[in-house]
Amino acid sequence: MSLFFALLGAAIAVAFAGIGSAKGVGVASESATGIVVDDPSKFGKLLVLQLLPGTQGLYGFIVAVMVLLNTGILGGKAPTDIMTGLLYLAACLPIAIGGLFSAMAQGRVCSSGVNIIAKKPSESSKAIVSASLVELYALLAFIVSFLMVINIK
């Protein structure tokens, strides 16, 4: 039962952050495709914007791997009492929820940033900067999740 909660945590970390990233990358890529149709040479610049909302999924994945490494699936010892399992579940929440919403918000920023690249390619770095500002909150969620996971005894 304890392992179940730990795995549930890993599952929601990777799934929710992944959903957010998938949505974010999806929205950004949809807008980007519209530009690439007219000007394929902008693909490189657009790619950065398309990929930025993808990092949340990566953070979720890392937290999940850390949980698996600590709970006997990929190494370490399986937890015995139910409390430890619940602790792992709690530790996964920040990146699951934070990742989900920040990736979606970032997707929207990237999607509108695509306009900058379409109209003023020389100012493209400003679109990337705006998108990275959202990134911080995913990063904070990730750090908290990570610190929680590795410090569960």
Place this chain on the structure above:
Amino acid sequence: MAILRMKPFFLIDVLKNRKKILETLQKLECVQVEPITNLKKISPHQTISQIDSMIHDADKAVEIIEKYSTKKDSFLKSPNFKSAEKLNVDIAKSNELHKKVKSILSSMAEIEKIQSKINKLENESLLLYYYLSLDLPTDVQNTKYTNILIGNIPGFWSDESLLNKLGESVYFEIIDANKLQTSVFFIIPKNINDKVRKILLDIGFSQPPFSSTKKSPKEKSTANKEKIAQLNKEILEYENKIKSMQNEYQNIQDFSDCLRLRKEKYETLCKIGLTDNTFVLKGFVNPRFESKIIEKIENEIGAYIEISEPDENSPVDFSNNFFVAPVENITQTYSMPSYDDIDPNPIMSLFYYIFFGMMFSDAGYGLVLSIACGWLAFFKKFEKRKKDLFRMFFFCGLSTTFWGFMYGSFFGNAIDTVAKVFFNSDFSLAPLWINTVTEPLTLLIFSIVIGLIQIIIGLSIKFYTLVRRKKFMEAIATVLDWILILLGIGIFATGKTVNSDIISLVGLILSILGTSLVVLLGGYKNKGAMKIFGGIISLYDITSYISDALSYSRLMALGIATGVIANVVNILGSMAGNGILGFIVFVIISIVGHAMNFGINILGAYVHTNRLQYVEFFSKFYEGGGKKFIPFGMNTRYIKFLNKIK
């Protein structure tokens, strides 16, 4: 002072010297020319737009050659460097080049025309596909007693279903049937034509989507294929024609840049004022070139020139040493300094490199970054802007390496992992200072302390500027008191950590002193009883200082993130064990994973370093809003001039 304030000047000479003077000024690149409003002016706008369209053509030709040949300049390739004298395309040659450019453009236009023809034919063949088994010409005529009809009906129809619908007296042949549409050939007796037509209309019959010809669909399709092959050959011919021009690639670039120089000259010419026999030119001159310009213009050509001291309208530029100069671009993106701002770059550069290093925080990544950018910055030739960029990342890389070793991160824990998995030893790269994962709190405190230091420095600069402007009251009431408070808090915290009561007491006294100053003086602008009230209200500013200080916690967050993600990459890589296969898996996962981590984190470090400078640091003292000095000079696209290399 590291801000260059340009000196206003004006220049008068006889008309016939104007070309010579403009050319000299263009080569010197040290004056910004301002339009003169109250005198007659030359208006060669026609020429400028002509040159513009020629530049446009030449650039397009360059692009076309790049498309059809292997020539292409990448971002990292050193541009062509020439001395200014060498770039001179004379008029005869320029006409010839213009013709070549035109011929390239017309070849390209032909290719596009043919391409659209091909597209049309291909489209037609695609539509003919569903009629291929019809062995009659598509314009087959009606006979005396029957109408002949070819077309398609949406959806799938079989012989039976169509027979049921139309009755026995109509002859039809299904040419092709699929889920989406059925192509049919009908022979309809004239007496029931109207009735059958109505039924067909009801089930959505439509004429074939291509023009009818004397050929059968199959013949037509083959003919199209032949035509396309023919057209492709034509395209190839034009492509070869373009490729044969690729020797001119360099010349066309020169041509385009030469036109650019001419355009800039004409644009400046439009700004000078004319009288009957003389002309007047005014603007701003870079003080570094003051003596040079007097020597060249006044002594050699003999014009009258008067230079005065810089004023509030002077455009500005930065001038710093090689360590500080790279971050000028960062400041410039924020704003150019106002007339009496202090150059923020020297202090900013130091914090910039430190913050970047703390956030990127991996010795391995730092080495990669500084070696790559160091090579580009010191062993390759680039124009100043790119060179500064590479140099900035070189210093950032060095700082990253330093912090990486402080945190004990070299491609994450790659050394430990390799030692453990492949050599079975427990060798480990110990952090020189702290382990970020086990002691994040120490790092958090350190981040905020370093942030407080930056904020206090920012406030001190503000204090200095206010005192210099003799606004003593404002300096004490809005700046000095906060410096005391923040300093006090810092000292108090230090005292608590080292358990020294005396230090804590000093800190406490300083902050109380600061706080009372805020309460007493905060409302210095208000009158009467509002003075004290205003003071109490301005105490609320503490929230903004707290949020500023906490903002520096991103130094910790990004610093931990790099190492953590790198560690996970290493863990994933080492899962396949220690055999040959394990090693291959490790190498592949490491390369992909670390490259990705490198990309994400360098972006994060760059953005958040900028943000800390802009929002937390600059907002404390930097006014900005100045105009950048844009000298009349030789701004080219393809060729860079030797004298501009730094």
